[in-house]
Amino acid sequence: MRRSVSIILGVALVATAISGGLLLLSFSRSTREVLAESRHSAGAEFHLTVILPDDTDEFYRSLVRGGQDEALLHGAALELLYFGSIRGEPGLLLRQARWMHTDGVLVYLPEHNSFTREIADLMRAGIPVITLVNDNPLSGRTAHLGFDAEGIARELVRLMVDSATDEPHTWGVLISADGSGNPGWQGQRMEAVIRAMLAPKSNIRLLPTRVVEAGYFPGEQEAAHLLRDHSQLTGIVVAVPQTLGGVVQVLIDQNRLGDIAVVGIDFGSGVEDALARGLLNGTVLRHPEQVGATGVRTLMEAVKGGRVPEYSDLDYSAVDQRSVVGLR
Amino acid sequence: MASLRRRTLLYLSALAVPLALGVLVPVTLIQALLNRSLQMYERNQQYQVAADLVGSLEEHLQEYLETKSTDSLRTFLEVSDQLQGTVALFSATSDIVPSGGRGRHLERSAHFMIRSLLETADRAVQAKRGRSPEQYTQLFTEVRVITGLLQSDLIELSQQELTRVMQSQERFSVEFGRMQLLSFSFLMSLMFMTAGLASVFAGKIAEPISRLSGSALRLADGDFSVPDIPLRGSNEVQHMAQAFNRMKASIQRNIKELQRTAEIEKGLMEERVSNLRMKNVVKQAEMTALQSQIRPHFLFNALNAGVQLATIEDADRTSEYLDALAHLFRETLRPLSEASTLGREYDTLRSFLYIMQIRFGGLVELQSEIDTSTLSLPLPRLILQPLVENSILHGFQDGNGSIRLRSWREDTRAVIELSDNGCGMHSDTAHKVRLEATSWNPEMLQGNAEAHNERSGIGIRNVMYRMRLFSGLPDCFELDTAPGSGVCIRLRLPLPAFVTAEGEA
Numbered sequence: 001m002r003r004s005v006s007i008i009l010g011v012a013l014v015a016t017a018i019s020g021g022l023l024l025l026s027f028s029r030s031t032r033e034v035l036a037e038s039r040h041s042a043g044a045e046f047h048l049t050v051i052l053p054d055d056t057d058e059f060y061r062s063l064v065r066g067g068q069d070e071a072l073l074h075g076a077a078l079e080l081l082y083f084g085s086i087r088g089e090p091g092l093l094l095r096q097a098r099w100m101h102t103d104g105v106l107v108y109l110p111e112h113n114s115f116t117r118e119i120a121d122l123m124r125a126g127i128p129v130i131t132l133v134n135d136n137p138l139s140g141r142t143a144h145l146g147f148d149a150e151g152i153a154r155e156l157v158r159l160m161v162d163s164a165t166d167e168p169h170t171w172g173v174l175i176s177a178d179g180s181g182n183p184g185w186q187g188q189r190m191e192a193v194i195r196a197m198l199a200p201k202s203n204i205r206l207l208p209t210r211v212v213e214a215g216y217f218p219g220e221q222e223a224a225h226l227l228r229d230h231s232q233l234t235g236i237v238v239a240v241p242q243t244l245g246g247v248v249q250v251l252i253d254q255n256r257l258g259d260i261a262v263v264g265i266d267f268g269s270g271v272e273d274a275l276a277r278g279l280l281n282g283t284v285l286r287h288p289e290q291v292g293a294t295g296v297r298t299l300m301e302a303v304k305g306g307r308v309p310e311y312s313d314l315d316y317s318a319v320d321q322r323s324v325v326g327l328r
Numbered sequence: 329m330a331s332l333r334r335r336t337l338l339y340l341s342a343l344a345v346p347l348a349l350g351v352l353v354p355v356t357l358i359q360a361l362l363n364r365s366l367q368m369y370e371r372n373q374q375y376q377v378a379a380d381l382v383g384s385l386e387e388h389l390q391e392y393l394e395t396k397s398t399d400s401l402r403t404f405l406e407v408s409d410q411l412q413g414t415v416a417l418f419s420a421t422s423d424i425v426p427s428g429g430r431g432r433h434l435e436r437s438a439h440f441m442i443r444s445l446l447e448t449a450d451r452a453v454q455a456k457r458g459r460s461p462e463q464y465t466q467l468f469t470e471v472r473v474i475t476g477l478l479q480s481d482l483i484e485l486s487q488q489e490l491t492r493v494m495q496s497q498e499r500f501s502v503e504f505g506r507m508q509l510l511s512f513s514f515l516m517s518l519m520f521m522t523a524g525l526a527s528v529f530a531g532k533i534a535e536p537i538s539r540l541s542g543s544a545l546r547l548a549d550g551d552f553s554v555p556d557i558p559l560r561g562s563n564e565v566q567h568m569a570q571a572f573n574r575m576k577a578s579i580q581r582n583i584k585e586l587q588r589t590a591e592i593e594k595g596l597m598e599e600r601v602s603n604l605r606m607k608n609v610v611k612q613a614e615m616t617a618l619q620s621q622i623r624p625h626f627l628f629n630a631l632n633a634g635v636q637l638a639t640i641e642d643a644d645r646t647s648e649y650l651d652a653l654a655h656l657f658r659e660t661l662r663p664l665s666e667a668s669t670l671g672r673e674y675d676t677l678r679s680f681l682y683i684m685q686i687r688f689g690g691l692v693e694l695q696s697e698i699d700t701s702t703l704s705l706p707l708p709r710l711i712l713q714p715l716v717e718n719s720i721l722h723g724f725q726d727g728n729g730s731i732r733l734r735s736w737r738e739d740t741r742a743v744i745e746l747s748d749n750g751c752g753m754h755s756d757t758a759h760k761v762r763l764e765a766t767s768w769n770p771e772m773l774q775g776n777a778e779a780h781n782e783r784s785g786i787g788i789r790n791v792m793y794r795m796r797l798f799s800g801l802p803d804c805f806e807l808d809t810a811p812g813s814g815v816c817i818r819l820r821l822p823l824p825a826f827v828t829a830e831g832e833a
Contacts, residue, residue: 002531009524015517020346023510027353030503031360043421047436055430064431077422080431095470096477099444100437 044077066289094118153193159282219246238264282320690727723750
């Protein structure tokens, strides 16, 4: 009898200990669930507003990543606002940033923009504004970070010449529109550089320039038209950001890879594989993460009252099939 | 070992704590979650209230700007105050990591947007008062834009909170379901453990008590062979066991003590009884002797006169005879309780024999072989004479015979042997005497006619018993006889120290 009581007691003790331990574990897990809701992490010291066109393009997403990493180092919170394709929306977002009493604004404006007043209001409210890529010099913004369009164009020409043989080549030229279907001024500058540099090259013939909105689908559409209209096409230069991917897709769909050389600006993630596989012949990378980091760093400097240069060039680099090994 | 009370409390606490935990933990958690959920729902409600106030502010501002009525202004100001009160609901500092989707810090945004709205609305009211229609129109437009953005943010914030609550509750309900199962199994196993512990604990308390109870019952029945109760268990039980063991030992000691006392008292009583008997025997003998001495006392005096007369008349033999008779009577006049010696008894015996010879004629020859070291041996008075008298009266047919008296030492004893060459004792008589000699039956002293000797008044039984009382030896009187072979009586006595010393010297 005693033995059976001892056995029962022993088993019950073990079972109680195990179930009690598991219960405590479950309790602590549940408590964490509950407390996690009530726990607040440390607040950010600064609040910066970043205004971008959209959050779908890989360029802008990389830019945001770079900016957030940099903001973390400075103890700043980034508020992201996207204006999409609505024309007047950047202005609204600039005003919203002012109403939100943000500490600083980093804005990627459309190429043709008229948000001078909104930017000036921010500056008057003591909120520094830094423009990225596209400038508004009359707005009184604190600084501008941009790419050297002519420099990029020169790199594009180099990539074109490197990918071409001595045989005659016919290249299509795509430049960016300003949002209303007209050539943007950066696109015009790039076109001028391309044509000027290739003029002496007799074996390279440039087709009339086509104006295309930046974006995957506009690029895809325009490339299809180009192929349809020019059967002797041997290359396409895409001097429009965020568009190269669409053009490449058309070539893939129409099985024209290898027949038609493609050079452009950016590509998104996977550019090394694309070059290695011969999907494109070269691209000028604008390093969006560095853009975001540089933008946030410069803005923080301005927020803290430091002096920042009014103009700063953003880095870019050209990569082709030969240099992709180094890139890896 | 902890006291019973403390151990009981300890056991109960050991059981109560996990029970309480098993019940309190889930209850506490449910309560915390409920509180948290209520908080979230309250917050949500407050967001809704804020959104309503925002819309209401725009409405009343528009009304005021259009009508410029005092009521509308008052209403606007009331709403403005209420909206101002909601500002504290939204934190002005944002986390580094945005809580909202798409990188929005909605709470901070709402906080400052409300403040901006209130500022802009106030400026619009001021502009209205300042009669600047362009300004207040523009400001009102701004108010509308801010209202739109703010309400959008508040809705998103509210949705975000709801989503978070739902996700949190979903996660929690999964965990809680697991907790319920674990709680149930915990409580079940705890129940079994409690039952087992209670059984063990009850046994630990009851077992020594029941053992104690059993031992106490056996002790009450007089069984002192129960073993000591082992000192185990709590303090109280140990004390009880200790007390019981001591009580048992004490009772045993007391009983032994009583037994010893009873034995001592019994011994004392027996000694007293034997002393009384001795005194009784002595008194009887004294009484007998006294009675027999009363008549000879006159004769003794008369005999003394006769000794003198015989001496005067030169009757030597008569004088000797009377002298011997006087000596004999002198000895018998002394109390029997007074001890004599072998030497004196021997003299008395010789006087007796002389008288017997004169009276009855005949010749009784006395031969003696006495160890001189035993002459001073203490003897009861009138021990030898009655024995010789018996031999003469019952052993010698014509008064002729031979008596031999011997004495010697045997280790720590002296032996006196008195033998005759008479006809000996009848076997039945000898048997009776031997039986009396070996069995110490004091009742035989009580007036037995066979013990009584006509002449000395002291019989062989009297001699036997006085020898037993004097010597204390069970074998102090030995009879050796057979019909026609005479009688031989041996008396044994312990040698006193001075006799031993004289002998060794």
